Amino acid sequence: MSSQIELVCGDITQLDVDAIVNAANNSLLGGGGVDGAIHAAAGPQLLDECRSLGGCETGEAKLTRGYRLKAPWIIHTVGPVWYGGDDQEAEMLEQCYRSVFGQAVAAQLNSVAFPAISCGVYGYPAKEAIAIAVGTVLKLLKTYPQIDKVIFCSFSQEMHRLYQEELKLHR
Numbered sequence: 001m002s003s004q005i006e007l008v009c010g011d012i013t014q015l016d017v018d019a020i021v022n023a024a025n026n027s028l029l030g031g032g033g034v035d036g037a038i039h040a041a042a043g044p045q046l047l048d049e050c051r052s053l054g055g056c057e058t059g060e061a062k063l064t065r066g067y068r069l070k071a072p073w074i075i076h077t078v079g080p081v082w083y084g085g086d087d088q089e090a091e092m093l094e095q096c097y098r099s100v101f102g103q104a105v106a107a108q109l110n111s112v113a114f115p116a117i118s119c120g121v122y123g124y125p126a127k128e129a130i131a132i133a134v135g136t137v138l139k140l141l142k143t144y145p146q147i148d149k150v151i152f153c154s155f156s157q158e159m160h161r162l163y164q165e166e167l168k169l170h171r
């Protein structure tokens, strides 16, 4: 397992990293799940900044400040909605991780925490999504050594265990 990867079970808004990743929607104007939790914790200035961004395409990522969060930055990305697997969901999910790394590298950030993008309301099967998350991040860490820490933050013990199992496959 890569020494740069850490697994945390808890609330991503509390993490002390350069950037936390938001699993947002195309409007970037807030929503439920982790998006709602991030907006609530960061405060209303986040919505003001998001309004100026003109939304975000699925698979892309945009950077904002973190406002009241410990993390100084938030990287907002929009995961695919799961339509059964034949609608390029895997490619789009992989693209989210690539786009987040692109933003992190451009902003010279060193540590990033990801939630399980698309695994909530968007309905992506968790095991498959986690395999893409871990596999893609391991590749990206080789390409971008300046990123020295990636946290996969789970919100349930069940998700946490799935990340542990996936990482074991890469030892």
Ligand code: ADP
Pocket: 010, 011, 012, 013, 023, 024, 032, 033, 034, 035, 037, 079, 115, 116, 117, 118, 119, 120, 121, 122, 123, 153, 154, 155, 156, 159
């Ligand atoms: P999506 O719309 O991309 O599916 P969701 O926010 O519905 O996004 O869910 C993505 C994942 O984030 C789910 O596994 C959900 O349990 C988790 N999650 C929800 N709130 C938090 C939080 N505060 N910290 C970390 N993960 C969270």
